[in-house]
Each structure stands twice: as C-alpha cells, then as structure tokens.
Amino acid sequence: MARRGALLLVATVLGVCAAGSARGYNGGPITDQIESLFWLITFFAVLVGIVVFGILFWFLYRYRQSVSPNPATEVHGNRRLEVVWTVVPTIILIIITAVSWPVLLYTDTPPPADTTVTVIGERFSWTFRYADNSTSPDLWVQQNIVVALRVTSIDVIHSFAVPDLGIKIDAIPGRMNPFWLQAHATGNYLVQCAEFCGVSHPYMRSTVHVFPPGSQPKIYGPPPPPASVTEIQLLEPSATNWTINPANLTAKLGDRVTLRVWNNATNPHDFRIDAPVNASVSTMPPFGFAWLNFTVNTASPGPVPYGPSNATARTKGMAGNLTIQAGTVITILLGEDPPGSSNFVIRPNVGTNPLTIAKGEKVVFEIVNVGQFDHNFQMGPPYDFIIHTSPIKHGDPPIFLGPFTLDQDATSQYWCIIHKGAGMIAPYVVGAGSAQVGVPLFDMVALTIGVSVPVSLLPPLSAFPLSALLLRGPVLRFREPPSPPPKDEPANPRQDHRDRNEDER
Structure with a gap:
C-alpha cells in the first residue's frame, strides 16, 4: 500500500507540472507574477504533502497488523503534539502571506499608463471606449503599452476576465473599478464574463487584440479600414499613341490613396505624381505592377499631372491629371506660448485674430498641433458642425476638415474643446459678420416708461421678450411706501379718542 501511495503522489506532482508547463500563459507582467506565485506555493504545498504523506505511510508500514497485532493504547492530552500541529500551520500561513503580499501590491498598483480604456459590460456583450471617445466591441491595444482600465456595467454585475493576461475585475453598475493591462506578446486573448449574469452568460465574450508597434497609426483602437484600390494602367496601343487609364483622378485633402500601377506596355516605365503630391514608384518591367500609397496633404490650385517621369512618354499620351478637391486652405495652429506652458494659443497661420473669411468662400481647414499638449x-x-473631437497629439499629421462653403454672415468664436475653459479660444468673422443682438426699440421705450429706470441698468433683461411681457399686464411696478404720520398727529384718531375717554373715567 505504501508503494501505491508513493506512486500516486509522484503521478500527481508530475501531472500538475505538466499541466502548468503546457498552459504557459506568459501574456504579461501580471500573469508572470501570478504564475510565479502559483508555482512557489505549489512547490511548498507539494513539499508539505510529501512530509505529511511520508509520515502517514511510515506509520501504516511501521504499525501494520502483521508486526503489531495488539491494538495500541489511546493517548489523551499530548500538549507537545498539540503545540506542534498549531504552530506549524501558522508558520505555513505566515510564509504564504509573506510571499503573496508583494504580488498583491504589484497587481493593485498600476504603473504610469500610456492610455485609458473604459470597459462597459451589459447583457451580453462588452464595449470598449478609448481615449478619443471611439468605441469597439473588441479591445485593440499595442504590444507592451500600459493600459489603464476603468471597468463598469450598465445593468447587472459582470466580471471582466482575461485569463491569459491575469485579469479578473468586477463590473458593477454605477461604479468604476480600476485595473491595468499590459501584454508582452502579440496575438488574440479571450475575454469572458466570469460572473453569472443571465441565460446567455456563456456567450458574453470578446477578444483583446494585441498588435505590434508601428502597425497602426494609434496605440489603441481597431485598425483603420483598408483604402480602396485604384488601378492605373500604362498602355502602348501603337508606337506613337500611348495612353494611361484612367486619365483623370480626384481626391480630397486628407484622403489616403492606394494605387496599383500596371505597366501593360512593352517598354519598362516608372510612375510619378508631380508636385505638390510628389509620390512615385520605381521602374516596372513590362507587364509588371507596383503599389503606391500616399496621403493628400497639400492643396493644389490646378490639376496635378501624373504618368511616367519620362517626358517623351507623356508627350505620346501616357499622362493624366489628379484633381484635389479643396477650396481655400486655412491653417489653424494649436499650441502654447511658450511651448509646454499653460498659456494656450489658437490662431491662423497667416494673419492674426479675428479669423476673417469671405462669405460664400469654399474653404478647407488644416488643423496643426504645434504645441506639446493634446x-x-x-x-x-x-x-x-465644423469639428474634430479626437485629440491631436504633438507630431501628428495635419487634420483636414472640409471643404465647406460658408454662405452665412457670422461673428462667433473657434476654440480647442479640451482647453476652452483655459482660454484657448479666438474670434472669427464670416462676411459682414452677424448683427449684434440687442433690445428692440419698442421694448426699450416700454421698459423705460413701465419701470422708470434706465435700460442700461438691466442688461440681463435684454434677452427676454419684454414687449410681450409688458403687454400682458403690469410686470414691473414700483409703489412708494406709505408716508409715516406726523409726530403731532395720532396714527389712528379713533383709537386715540377711546384712550382719552378711558383716562377721564
């Protein structure tokens, strides 16, 4: 029996080790800490088990019936033994607490975050809101960045669990539970609700997608949709009549353009889009192709020629034009003066505030962050309606808004939404500007007569339809208080007469 017990113990230890090594999370620092603690406690538990079961098996062997046929006498009140089995488990618990406490502190103390994501649970799905207020049903983050998580729910209690990243945090309605995430390895990690929340609880799943640095324009959020591909063909129907198909392209400022250029000709050709785009591909062999990707960042007053860089090829007809749809480009600079300070500045690149725009003019706003803050x-x-809510970071490419046709006279302001309260605001005028709103003449006369005070003393009332209020009845009236009686006359003659009669009696 002792031999069977020993074999069972060895098989159990080997099975636990094999299961742990096969699991091999290695998803992030939280997982590393928890897994290290798990194996330390497991090793300690196995060691204690070996001692306990070793003593048990030794007793079974030492006092087996063939050797000790007579029953042993019972022992009562062995204080030494009681102290041992009380002190030893206490020491074991103290050791486990000592090795667990640093891990608890590490997981509950997030490092400085690169971005913040709000995790919203609802039956039976997850929604992830990023720093720019965009959302997605799956979580997309860059490899090795620290993500501060704010976990909540909008209906019942859920639990946001990502086992491979060592994350499990409750999502409670009306409460934001903080946690953090960092993934060392790229890939997809399963998200599962770990708190029973209804009949479809097993299907409340999502995925954490971890992508490598540089593969997406932002460190968070789903990848941008793929750009549509435009096919360009270079053709030589005859020795003197060469063509390009299509011969005309259009794009807007800020568009991401993807071209696949086919050299369906018998001669090698390169391909170039002239200034201000300045995008090109190298020479392609006959019946070869090349990819060309670029962003339209600069307006052009006229069509932009494209085709082979060889002037002879363009003269023979292998030439086209790219039209950039835009109006007058107005560059708005966002920043601080000096950079990095709390003196936020917003102004046009040319001229000073107020920003002046002609009525009916077709304009494109180019927004450039030249400061250190978002x-x-x-x-x-x-x-x-001319708005860009996503934060523009220092060094980001310009943001183009438009084109817009401003066909209404206006006097107003433009601002940075993030720092509007800090004074990052400036005026603009379109056309002749909008008329200043004041009190109509009839309201001023009525107010002056009815109230008998200067209108200038009541600026807050200029926003109300005073004439309508006055026509409904007396709205504001001032009545003089009654004058006190003279000192030598009684306030009430009849009462004074009754007082004199009582005195005479």
Missing part, C-alpha cells in the same frame, strides 16, 4: 478643434455657431 488639442482638438471646433467652430462656434452657426458653423459648429
């Missing part, structure tokens, strides 16, 4: 942009009414 900024964004919005125009005030009536053009408040």
Whole structure:
C-alpha cells in the first residue's frame, strides 16, 4: 500500500507540472507574477504533502497488523503534539502571506499608463471606449503599452476576465473599478464574463487584440479600414499613341490613396505624381505592377499631372491629371506660448485674430498641433458642425476638415474643446459678420416708461421678450411706501379718542 501511495503522489506532482508547463500563459507582467506565485506555493504545498504523506505511510508500514497485532493504547492530552500541529500551520500561513503580499501590491498598483480604456459590460456583450471617445466591441491595444482600465456595467454585475493576461475585475453598475493591462506578446486573448449574469452568460465574450508597434497609426483602437484600390494602367496601343487609364483622378485633402500601377506596355516605365503630391514608384518591367500609397496633404490650385517621369512618354499620351478637391486652405495652429506652458494659443497661420473669411468662400481647414499638449478643434455657431473631437497629439499629421462653403454672415468664436475653459479660444468673422443682438426699440421705450429706470441698468433683461411681457399686464411696478404720520398727529384718531375717554373715567 505504501508503494501505491508513493506512486500516486509522484503521478500527481508530475501531472500538475505538466499541466502548468503546457498552459504557459506568459501574456504579461501580471500573469508572470501570478504564475510565479502559483508555482512557489505549489512547490511548498507539494513539499508539505510529501512530509505529511511520508509520515502517514511510515506509520501504516511501521504499525501494520502483521508486526503489531495488539491494538495500541489511546493517548489523551499530548500538549507537545498539540503545540506542534498549531504552530506549524501558522508558520505555513505566515510564509504564504509573506510571499503573496508583494504580488498583491504589484497587481493593485498600476504603473504610469500610456492610455485609458473604459470597459462597459451589459447583457451580453462588452464595449470598449478609448481615449478619443471611439468605441469597439473588441479591445485593440499595442504590444507592451500600459493600459489603464476603468471597468463598469450598465445593468447587472459582470466580471471582466482575461485569463491569459491575469485579469479578473468586477463590473458593477454605477461604479468604476480600476485595473491595468499590459501584454508582452502579440496575438488574440479571450475575454469572458466570469460572473453569472443571465441565460446567455456563456456567450458574453470578446477578444483583446494585441498588435505590434508601428502597425497602426494609434496605440489603441481597431485598425483603420483598408483604402480602396485604384488601378492605373500604362498602355502602348501603337508606337506613337500611348495612353494611361484612367486619365483623370480626384481626391480630397486628407484622403489616403492606394494605387496599383500596371505597366501593360512593352517598354519598362516608372510612375510619378508631380508636385505638390510628389509620390512615385520605381521602374516596372513590362507587364509588371507596383503599389503606391500616399496621403493628400497639400492643396493644389490646378490639376496635378501624373504618368511616367519620362517626358517623351507623356508627350505620346501616357499622362493624366489628379484633381484635389479643396477650396481655400486655412491653417489653424494649436499650441502654447511658450511651448509646454499653460498659456494656450489658437490662431491662423497667416494673419492674426479675428479669423476673417469671405462669405460664400469654399474653404478647407488644416488643423496643426504645434504645441506639446493634446488639442482638438471646433467652430462656434452657426458653423459648429465644423469639428474634430479626437485629440491631436504633438507630431501628428495635419487634420483636414472640409471643404465647406460658408454662405452665412457670422461673428462667433473657434476654440480647442479640451482647453476652452483655459482660454484657448479666438474670434472669427464670416462676411459682414452677424448683427449684434440687442433690445428692440419698442421694448426699450416700454421698459423705460413701465419701470422708470434706465435700460442700461438691466442688461440681463435684454434677452427676454419684454414687449410681450409688458403687454400682458403690469410686470414691473414700483409703489412708494406709505408716508409715516406726523409726530403731532395720532396714527389712528379713533383709537386715540377711546384712550382719552378711558383716562377721564
């Protein structure tokens, strides 16, 4: 029996080790800490088990019936033994607490975060809101960045669990539970609700997608949709009549353009889009192709020629034109003066505030962050639809908004939404500007007569339809208080007469 017990113990230890090594999380620092603690406690537990079961098996062997046929006498009240089996487990618990406490502190103390993501649970799905207020059903983060998580729910209690990253945190309605995430390895990690929340609880799943640095424009968020591909063909129908198909392309400022250029000709050709785009591919052999990707960052007053860089090929007809759809480009600079200070500045690149725009002019706004802080942009009414809410970081490419045709006279302001409260705001004028709103003449006369005070003393009332209020009845009236009676006359003659009669009696 002792031999069977020993074999069972060895098989158990080997099975636990094999299971752990096969699992091999290695997803992030939280997982590393938890897994190290797990194996330390497991090793300690196996060691204690070997001692306990070793003593048990030794007793079974030493006092087996063939050797000790007579039953042993019972022992009562062995204080030494009681002290041992009380002190030893206490020491074991103290050791486990000592090795667990640093791990608890590490997991509960997040390092400085690169970005923040709000995790929202609802039956039976997850929503992830990023720093720019965009959302997605899956979580997308860059490899090795630290993500601060704010976990909540909008209906019942859920539990946001990513086992391979060592994450399990409750999502409670009305409460934001903080945690953090960092993934060392790229790949996809399963998200599962770990708190029973209804009949479809097993299907409340999502995925954490970890992508390598440089593969996406931001460190968070799903990848941008693929750009549509435009096919360009270079053709030589005859020795003197060469063509390019299509011969005309259009793009807007800020567009990401993907071209696949085919050299369906008998001669090798390169391909180039001239200034201000300045994008090109090297020489392609006959019936070969090349990819060309670029972003339209600069406006052009006229069509931009494209085709082979060889002037002879263009003269023979292998030439086309790219039209950049845009109006007047107005560059708005966002920043601080000096850079990095709390003196936030927003102004046009040319000229000074107020920003002046001709009525009916077709314009494109180029928003450039030249400061150290994140900024964004919005125009005030009536053009408040011209807005870019996502933060523009230092070094980001310009953001193009438009084109817009401003066909209404207006006097208003434009600002950085993030720092509007800190004074990052400036005026603009379109056309002749909008008329200043004041009190109509009839309201001023009525108010002056009815109230008998200067209108200038009541600026807050200029926003109300005073004439309508006055026509409904007396709205504001001042009545003089009654004058006190003279000192030598009684306030009430009849009462004074009754007082004199009582005195005479």
